[in-house]
Amino acid sequence: MEKIVSRHFGQENSHRLEHYLKDGGYVSARKALTQMTPAAVIEEIKRSNLRGLGGAGFPTGTKWGFIPQGNPKPKYLVINADEGEPGTFKDKYIMEQDPHALLEGIIITCFAINSHKAYVYVRGEYIKSMKILQEAIDEAHSKGYLGKGIFGTNFDIEVVVHPGAGAYICGEETALLSSLEGGKGFPRLKPPFPAVVGLFESPTVINNVETIACVGPIINRGAAWFAQLGSEKNGGNRLFCVSGHVNKPGVYELPNGITLREIIYEHAGGILQARKLKAVIPGGISAPVLTADQLDVKMDFDSLKAIGSMAGSGGIIVMDETTDMVWAALVAARFFALESCGQCSPCREGSGWVYRQIKRIYEGQGRLHDLNNLPGIVNNIGGNTICAFGDAVTMSVGSYVSKFRSEFEAKIKG
Amino acid sequence: MPNVSIDGKQIEVPAGTTIIQAAEKLGIEIPRYCYHPALPVAGNCRICMVEIEKQPKLQIACYTPVSEGMVVKTNSPKVIEVRKSVLEFLLVNHPVDCPVCDQAGECKLQDYYMEHGQYDSRLDNVKVKKEKKAFPIGPTIMLDQERCILCTRCVRFTDNISKTHEFGVFDRGDHSQVDVYPGKQLDNNYSGNVADICPVGALTDRDFRFKCRVWYLSQTKSVCPGCSMGCNTTVEWDKMRPHQFKKARVMRLKPRLNEEVNSFWMCDKGRYNYHFIDENRIHHPQLKDGLVSWEKAIDMVAENLKALQAAKHTGAIGVLASAQLTNEDLFVIRKFFKENLPGASVDFKLAEVPGESDDFLMKADKNPNTAGASLILESNTGAAAILQKAKQGDLDVLYVFGHDLVKLYGKETVGLIAQKVKLFIYQGSNINETCSYAHLNLPSSVYAEKEGTFTNCQQRVQRIWPALAPLGESKGDWEIISQLSNKLDAPLAYKSSQEIFKDLAATIPAFAGMSYEKLSDKGMLLK
């Protein structure tokens, strides 16, 4: 399988401009800016079936098309490099080992939506990523790939690296905007959507790092090529992050249609000490947990949705037979309780309550009615909140309780 | 203008109207915590969620605009379930200390829970401890972080209305705490309003703390007499248990909504200045050497006035009326002194120092009825002339309505006046230094004991209703003058302030066409 987004990973000095240029770097950007129209670029991305790889899987070209070009306000591109979804670490590799691929994608995207300013919102802990990215920006500037009148056209573009400060919720696109504007990471009421009212009340596209890193190759080799690489409505390959009880945790670029079983056993080296698999999270902690009999699911957005989970961020966390699933639920519930922004009542109070209930059960202090009440409490959060964090609590924590109920019951009787 | 159906009732509303606003127009009150009509929408409490036909998810009514043909249900089983769940979530960490909470009886947590709550509680876990309980965050407000439901009304108030930026929500998740900036106090001219808007007992009024359970309170509409803004108020009083609170009747003042005048707000100076209604009052008519009956007092004054009238020497009468008086009081003063005793000098403008003002509600003129006094008494030469006459010994009768002359002009001047004037009358409600110089003190009632009208700085005539009976032997200002008039040739036969106002409206062009009915409780602008 040909590697696209990870083609430069592991190569010496892959982050340097001279390395990137040796391999056809910035050819796509030049092509887009000098030979295409913005509308043609958007059309190409639409036809490629590229979907948001941060977690939501929204068709990228469609999102770009929402930007109202008649609106007199400046347009912004915001790259979501917050990468907070547990189990996910792929964007770090792109920023540290192929930053120019990201920059080239940014240039093309900005051209397509008529934006002259891009912010890369990087989670505050990724100091190394930010440093390397900034160096790449400086390199690109010196070559005239960023700044005023790039590639000999009259298109200006600036890219600013902006640090987060330790809040998972800032990965939510409107919370990211709130944070970028200098506030707490509070998600915003929608509508209006960022495409119309986004950063500084202006039309904004927010896309994940990996999504934008695909843009250069798509423009270079065509939408049809990218589309046929994946499954029906999900074009291209994807960077899957495998962690947990596997022999070879790491980033793996694989086709979207690959099965979970193949990823775990044929690429990530199978389970530690050849144990049996008990459960696996397929797409970051927000994704409902899957059981061992569900491993043959294809890892594209639509297939995973069909079996009641989600492709999400591509973060696969494997749990073997030694895993106590009540404990796993506790870890997940604790994560949500600590990362809830606290803005709306169901999530703020509910996430903490669910965590304390599960903790009680885990520590042997739970009674049967605690367990019986738990699904109802969990289900009251999702669907009633300002953002999808509440839905994630419900789906994720709820999946442990429903699929491994017997383990919960054991803690009560035992 | 979109046409929408809410709970089966149809209404047409301007585009942009939210569901919660449209429902209100239909008389349907959708439960709300964070929503407040005068504050920007937050949408965080989630209790106003409603069901919209053809939409799979419930939506918050405070933020969703209506659209043509929208069908909304505010009480469907789905909606009731969500409301129950939101209430349950809000109680997870709530101390439920109603027995010691002032908000009890006017608490939205209690109210909505009684209506929609889940009676079989499943809350038996340890509650998150917050830092500040019963913590004074300023001179007027007490903070209880445990009771706070983080609706952020207070934050939006100090950001957008008072613009003083004291409140914030710190930390995150269920450890979030509302507080003021560490080391700072909630100390602005409108701090009292945050206790009004806090739907629970997280922010409570220190002045009102533990004073009276709200179900003992009666409410009467009135207008603040503190300045010419005339903020609409509600006087809240307890007459049931006078043995408590040292015989105070008024427990607190609350602002009353008037979109044209003060919106939902009032300043702290006005809000906390009600103690004078019950404290330090003049209870009985009094001469220098002791109490006197009303009859004797009125006779004494009438005698002096009649003598001057007969001797055609009414120029020796000086009247210092006041812009603290109602339009009705002033009209009766005008009729009695200016029309029946022509030659008497009547004025109301004394050398008052303009008070604090700001670009919100506080006005420098600390009188509620300057506009009314100007129109009704007409003369504007100022009281200086009258006082000069008094000092020179040219006044036989000086009739002062409520002014503390000692405060304004000093003891020496007032002492001199008391010497030179034959009959120095002080008619007022509260004791001040001038009373000890006056020859005769007549107790009048305060605004909260009167029916009448004030005219504010916007030229708006607003009604006040009597909350209480006049304290002790005090009487209304116009009632006293009326009684006086009975002893003179042309008795004023008014039986009610409404009658006076009717006459006033017929006499003074600016008030033409007005009546108590038309004024209602929102007031009307002068012509």
Added chain:
Amino acid sequence: MDKITNKYERRGAALLPVLHALQDKEGLISPEAEKDVAEYLGIPVVHVHEVVSFYHLFHQEKLGKCHLSVCQTTACALRGSEDIIRYIEQKLNIKPGEITPDGKFSFDVVECLGACEMAPVMRCNKDYKGPLDKKKIDELIKGA
């Protein structure tokens, strides 16, 4: 500082990078710093404090010379982060959120750091360290 604010269309948007820069320089964010930042950016100081209290990377107390942030989320938990946390508690004799008496070490438990392939993982000041085991913890403590 102006170099930072000049990158943004609105001054207030520079708040997070400015706070980071301040914290790097002074080791923590003091109330005085909050007031200075508020004035410099034209933001009410209460909202600066909200931001400082909301984000976990900002702290208002001095940390140890070597601050350990140990991840406790699922992938790291599956690979033994709880043992690591207990081991650190034992070796340094402090609980999460505390600082050693000699000021050398402070430690805290945090959520996913985005390095699950190196689980169990922690940050030692700004550097990622993983996969951790007791031997590596010993080395780290000796080396400081």
